[in-house]
Amino acid sequence: MSEVVTYNREGTVGVITVNYPPVNALSHAVRSGLVAALEQGQKDSGAKVLLLVCEGRTFIAGADIREFGKPMQSPGLPEVMDHYENSDKPMVAAIHGTALGGGLETAIACHYRIALSSARVGLPEVKLGLLPGAGGTQRLPRLTGAKKALEMITTGEFVDAREALELGIVDAVDDGDDIKAAGLAFAQKIADEGKPVRRVRDLTEKLEADKGSDVFDQFRASLEKKARGLFSPFKCVDAIQAAFELPFDEGMKRERELFTECMESPQRAGLIHAFFAEREVSKVKGLAKDTPVRDINSVGIIGAGTMGGGIAMNFANVGIPVTIVEVKQEALDKGLGIIRKNYENSAKKGRISQQQVEERMALISGSLTYDDFKEVDLVIEAVFENMAIKKEIFAKLDAVCKPGAILASNTSTLDIDEIASATGRPEDVVGMHFFSPANVMKLLENVRGSKTSDEVKATVMAVAKKIKKVGVLVGNCYGFVGNRMLHKRGAEAMSLVNEGATPQQVDKVLTDLGYPMGQFAMSDLAGIDVGYRIREERRNAGENVPASWVDKLVEQNRLGQKTMAGVYKYEEGSRKPIPDPEVDAIIADFRKEQGITPREISDQEILERCMFVMINEGAKILEEGIADRALDIDVVWIYGYGFPAYRGGPMFWADQLGLDTILQAVEKYYDELGGDQWKPSALLKKLVAEGKSFGDL
Incomplete structure (x- = not known):
């Protein structure tokens, strides 16, 4: 008998128990144990x-990630499911925690579920x-009908037990916290009432209700927008449709064929890389696992604008009180009003209750004085990119905040x-770069200074997890990881337009690659005055920053979506970018001023110049130790900049x-265009010479 799956009997109930910490994943040992225990029960x-x-904190939570990429050893999960579904004794699954993937497939192969x-x-x-791939696309629609099965399987989203009961996925819900007791009582009831074996494969009522409808065509049409560029969601639809058109065994064969197609897709490799990379980034090189973490029970935020308000919401959402300081009451009131409006909108969409709106707003208070930061554990400065102002703020914080308080800047470049250096405690100073909108975007780029203590590094990484962000710890340089790379791409996109491309051509190449929006549409969303201020800051610092036609847009108050006009124009209530002849004229005038004769530029050149730069x-960032691993860069770009996860991140995509x-x-463009941005990275040259990849580092 397997050590991880055991069998014993309590009364007339034969109990098969899985105990494979931490999440009872479906390893080979568990699969073998399930078959052996079932045979003993039979x-x-x-x-x-x-x-x-x-046992433990959850039902079977899915496949064993330690077996990913390895050949499946017998018995495979579909074989295990066949054994359980064909049991001649009623088979009950008792679910607690999460039943995900193969875990839910195991449960719905059983005859009853609590x-x-x-x-x-x-x-x-x-x-x-x-x-x-173990019958989920064939059994779930027999329980829920087509629409809900399509929604659940193509999004991968979870449903709670109450909704699962309404949908027919489970047969009973218990409000207690002892799953074994609840399962035993339910199983005994099945026995006492003489309930028969009830195989999900034999259920046809929900199938008949949806047969012949256009639900699949409608759903595919909706996926064209929601899952643009993705492979597996459409294969999921094909598999679910097979449940309605083929006998069960043939439907299972079709599911396996489609599963194999997904396994062979390059997108699977990218998504698997993204999956593991997200988990790996929390392991910071050189930071001991037992590094102490400071308690963060209260937070101060400087600035009630878009970023400050969004950051505040992250902490209120997890029950941490926040004090926002502004210079003027009017700005403070406006910021708090926008926070409330954001919460109210979430309540209207059913994402939170009105009670939660009030609870979260009660955790956010406003102030006009830094004195209210005396007892907070963490302060995050979120004002615009101006070094003099930031240093002035940090000097004040140094004087006001208690010893041990972490002083963080939301700077994106500085x-x-x-x-x-404006403080007497550089060991407590760190960057916490949130991405806009801060209450939505998952990335938190934590930036270590040369004197930032290990304790502070460990704390801000723990804070990221607490507020449900993906935290990545990076080094200190202009733009850190994300914006340093973005600004290279942005400069190249500008050069391409200067030379003859249109903003919409550049953006289309990037969206065709899988980005949700292109360089210029993204600038409009963020506000093109943000980049303008950064350029002005660099000019003030004595850097030679070239003239730009975008500067002319800012001077005409075309700041992007917030003014209904930027690189593109926008209609009221719409975020759809519309090409604007006025901008074409500004670009044409700029080319004349600069003596540029426009030329035809191919999509391939745009792709190479925007992405290869x-x-x-990224290779230079790795050389310098700003990022420890290529996967750190990949995670930054997937969660902060919309790089398509199915391509695995820019460095994985390059591999x-x-x-x-x-x-x-790169060498060709360096010869043709010159510029430090095209000087080949020494690391890139070394890896090519050795036949290695970024993933080998």
């Missing part, structure tokens, strides 16, 4: 009904570029060490393309 004449239950009210279930395989810069191809193009 032979036990005293057992009238069988119960599957798990769940604790705190449980959640889902089939998230699509997030790894796959589809449920030198953390110079900011820290980023890869070359897939071939670093020799990248280097050859």
